[in-house]
Amino acid sequence: MDIEDELQATIADMVQPGKGILAADESLPTIAKRFKPVGAESTEETRRAYRSLLFTTPGLGEFISGVILFEETLGQCADDGTPLAQVLAQQNIVPGIKVDKGKIPLAGAPGDEITQGLDGLAERLRVYKGQGARFAKWREVYAIGERNPTQLGIDANAEMLARYAAVCQEEGIVPIVEPEVLIDGDHSLQHCLEVNEAVLHAVFHALHRHRVVLEYMVLKPSMVLPGKLHPTRATPEQVAAATVKVLRRTVPAAVPSINFLSGGLGPAEATANLSTMNALFSGLPWALSFSYGRALQEPVLQAWAGNAENRAAAQQALYQRARLNGLARYGKYQLEMEEEP
Ligand code: 13P
Numbered sequence: 001m002d003i004e005d006e007l008q009a010t011i012a013d014m015v016q017p018g019k020g021i022l023a024a025d026e027s028l029p030t031i032a033k034r035f036k037p038v039g040a041e042s043t044e045e046t047r048r049a050y051r052s053l054l055f056t057t058p059g060l061g062e063f064i065s066g067v068i069l070f071e072e073t074l075g076q077c078a079d080d081g082t083p084l085a086q087v088l089a090q091q092n093i094v095p096g097i098k099v100d101k102g103k104i105p106l107a108g109a110p111g112d113e114i115t116q117g118l119d120g121l122a123e124r125l126r127v128y129k130g131q132g133a134r135f136a137k138w139r140e141v142y143a144i145g146e147r148n149p150t151q152l153g154i155d156a157n158a159e160m161l162a163r164y165a166a167v168c169q170e171e172g173i174v175p176i177v178e179p180e181v182l183i184d185g186d187h188s189l190q191h192c193l194e195v196n197e198a199v200l201h202a203v204f205h206a207l208h209r210h211r212v213v214l215e216y217m218v219l220k221p222s223m224v225l226p227g228k229l230h231p232t233r234a235t236p237e238q239v240a241a242a243t244v245k246v247l248r249r250t251v252p253a254a255v256p257s258i259n260f261l262s263g264g265l266g267p268a269e270a271t272a273n274l275s276t277m278n279a280l281f282s283g284l285p286w287a288l289s290f291s292y293g294r295a296l297q298e299p300v301l302q303a304w305a306g307n308a309e310n311r312a313a314a315q316q317a318l319y320q321r322a323r324l325n326g327l328a329r330y331g332k333y334q335l336e337m338e339e340e341p
Contacts, residue, residue, distance in 0.1 A: 003170070007172060007213070007216035010094060010134045010135055010216075011256055011257075013065060013094045013134075014065050014218065014257070015065070015218070015257040016065045017329065017330075018062075018327075018329050019062075019063055019064060019065040019326060019329065020063070020064065020065065020290035020292070020329065021064065021065065021066040021067065021259050021289070021290065021291035022067045022068070022291075022292070022293075022297075022322070023067075023137075023291050023292060024051055024054055024068060024069060024070070024073070024293070024297070025070045025073075025097070025098035025293075026070060026293065027102065028042070028072075034301060035050075035306065037301075039306055040306025041306065044072070046306060050304065051069075052077075052078040052084060052087070053311055053314055053315060054067075054300065054315075054318060055067065055087045055088050055093075056087060056315075057315040057322075058315065060091050060093065060318065060322060061092040061093050062322075062326065063322035063323055063325065064322050065093060066093060066096055066135060066291075067095060068097070068098055068291070069084070069085070069133070070097075071097065074131045074132070074133060083131075083132070085131060088132075094134050094135060095132050095133050095134065096134065096135035096174075096176065097133040097135075097136050097137070098137045098138075099117060099128070099137065099164070100116070100137075100164070101116045101117035102116065102117075103116070103141055104116060106152070106156055106157075109150045109152045111143065111145050111147060111148040111149075111153075112148055112150055112152070112153030112156075112157075113143070114156055115139060115140050115157070117138070118160070118163055121164065121167050122170070125167065125173050126171060128173075133173070134174065135168075135174040135175070135176060135218070136168050136174070136176065137175075137178060138160070138161060138164040138175065138176070138178060139178040140158075140160055140161055140178065140180070142179065142180065142199055143184060144182065144185050144187045144195050144227065149198075149199070154198055154199055155206075158179075158199075158205065159206050161179060161206065161207070162203070162206035162209065162210040162212060165207060165210070165212045166210040166211060169213060169217075174217065174218065175217050175218075176217070176291065177217055177218070177219055177220065178220035179199050179221060179222075180221075180222055180261055180263060181196050181199060181222045182222075183222070183225060183228050183263050183264050183265070184227065184228055185227035186227045186229035186231075187227040188226055188227075188230060189224060189226045189230075189238065189242055192226065193242050193245070196221065196224050196246045197246050200221065200246065204252060214254035215254050215256060217255065218256070218258075218259055219251060220258075220291050221247070221260060222260070222261060222263050223260055223263070224245075225239055228264065236269075236273045236275075237276055237280070239273045239276070240276040240277040240280050241280070243277060244277055244281050244284070247284075247286075253286070255286050256286060256287065257286055257287040258286050258289070260273075260274060260288075260289070260290055260292075262290075262292040265295055267294075267295045267296070267298055267321055268335065269295075270290070270292055270295035270325075271295070271324050271325050271333050272333065272335065274288065274290055274328040274333075275327065275328035275332065275333035276331070277331075278330060278331035279331030279332075288329075289329055290329075292325065295321070296318065297318075299317040299321060300314050300315075300318045301314075303317040324337055324338075
């Protein structure tokens with residue numbers, strides 16, 4: 001298969017009606033932070049046990065078309081010795097890999113940050129591909145503040161995303177491009193809209209400059225929301241209207257799919273917002289889907305609590321969340337469904 005056919009085949013497997021992506025690519029400090037409240041210790045073995053529980057969930061492939069893995073997980077096996085990437089492939093789920101190396105302060109732009117990891121990226125991608133990964137993810141982060149993000153921050157972060165995406169495509173790996181505008185702060189919905197618009201505008205300008213083929217990428221943006229500390233919360237209808245407005249202004253129709261991050265929203269809220277977008281807006285040029293980490297895993301972690309005996313209950317919790325988000329892909333989720341067994 002030539003590179004273009006390979007990218008096209010991966011996109012076709014990743015973007016399917018009624019399905020989305022599970023983000024299970026927490027770095028070592030982040031997974032420790034997620035395990036702590038449920039009383040689980042983070043060791044190589046507990047991380048392996050937890051993630052193999054996730055990926056062996058019966059029927060997961062009905063609603064999940066791709067999983068983003070952390071580098072360590074790509075080298076781990078399920079209890080029966082099958083590599084975890086292979087466990088996913090057996091469920092018709094495409095394995096992917098987080099390839100950025102985390103963020104540092106951006107020099108010259110106080111309050112803004114920049115993600116590292118471009119050095120040696122092509123070589124690393126070849127290794128990951130040999131281990132079964134077919135797509136990658138890179139995240140840039142934008143905090144909203146009185147002076148942030150700065151134009152320098154917006155431009156520098158866009159450049160990183162575009163350079164990463166171009167390297168991925170040359171290696172036959174589909175890039176997920178993730179510019180995350182954080183929910184932290186007391187900013188208004190309108191302010192969030194303006195920041196997202198500026199960020200996405202710069203990202204697509206940079207992708208164009210770096211000759212990234214839009215048909216073979218997935219965008220992973222934030223939803224447009226008021227900050228966590230803002231006095232009023234937005235309804236799913238307000239979030240849907242503001243988010244689709246920004247996406248229509250900035251994302252070319254050639255992009256096949258937009259898979260939102262959950263960014264600290266509760267599981268039901270993340271599902272409701274996505275469902276409302278799909279219910280209210282038909283005929284959009286891209287699929288609107290999910291690539292949730294916390295919003296898919298929170299109930300699973302609570303049911304598991306680090307105890308192997310809770311495996312079935314934890315898998316049931318993941319199946320239920322994945323199923324509800326699958327319905328949200330069609331705009332068919334209702335809050336009452338949370339109560340169903
Ligand atoms: P959340 O859905 O928890 O925001 O995680 C998605 C992700 O991959 C962040 O990089």
